[in-house]
Amino acid sequence: MINQLALRAARLTADLLGHTSVRSDFAVLAGLEEFGSVSQADLGRRLGMDRSDVVAILNRLQNDGLVQRSTDALDRRRNTVTLTAAGRRHLNELEVQLGAVQNALLKPLSAGEQQQLTSLLLRTLDAERDCPGPN
Amino acid sequence: MINQLALRAARLTADLLGHTSVRSDFAVLAGLEEFGSVSQADLGRRLGMDRSDVVAILNRLQNDGLVQRSTDALDRRRNTVTLTAAGRRHLNELEVQLGAVQNALLKPLSAGEQQQLTSLLLRTLDAERDCPGPN
């Protein structure tokens, strides 16, 4: 049903970008820009992914100098993750490329319909995001 | 972007159904019902999945008696795959359950909006499906 479209999206991103794991990288980078400097666990919670996977992604990103890990002084368990300048640049590039992918994917729809669709998707996502929390 | 929703959908299906690989099974069963008895390669092409994966899924389904493989008399390379009565029954059950999942997922939307959304998704999917072929 809906998975079909997600698969198409994944395939297109894989085609246009080198077929490495850009999607999770982008998710983390975008999350960092949106939320600022956060701990890894918070990041995972807000992005809806597991702590262990966040670790792997951050290892990659840190290795590429896109992200900086520093132990929080107030709570030495936590790692405060910060976006570097290079990371911000890389995120911008990814946004451009993924925007192109999205355009290609939604090409058969008019501009108004595209907006309509994304609005509907975001609404269901937001509503869904609240559901499991407060329970 | 869109992958988020797909993930939600996957999680919901995993919650409501036993977290085994029901999704691909359903895809194959639904494809069989839609296309009738077809060869495995045709099935894979129409569903947009790899031949090797179709093999694995068919092994499972055949083992559960939901599907029957028989070598085509006219072209002995091909395996004609047929839905058994049990397979059709199982498909119906899955349709009910997945319908419930879809309802839960799209609950925050009104009925009209739900229809609108699925229509938009199907349109982009259909348009996309033609694109890679004629090139």
Next chain:
DNA sequence: CCACTTGCGTTGGCGCCACCAACGATCCTA
């Protein structure tokens, strides 16, 4: 009739991704 090419089913491996279990370190609280 014999290569040659094409398509089919099957096997095996790789990579991405979501999930779970466990551990040491650290913080918080009773």
Next chain:
DNA sequence: TAGGATCGTTGGTGGCGCCAACGCAAGTGG
């Protein structure tokens, strides 16, 4: 001060999509 709770990390598991290679059958041109 002892016991839980949280954090980062490691390791393993399973689903899923993709590719390469094999053996076999069908068609095609010489």
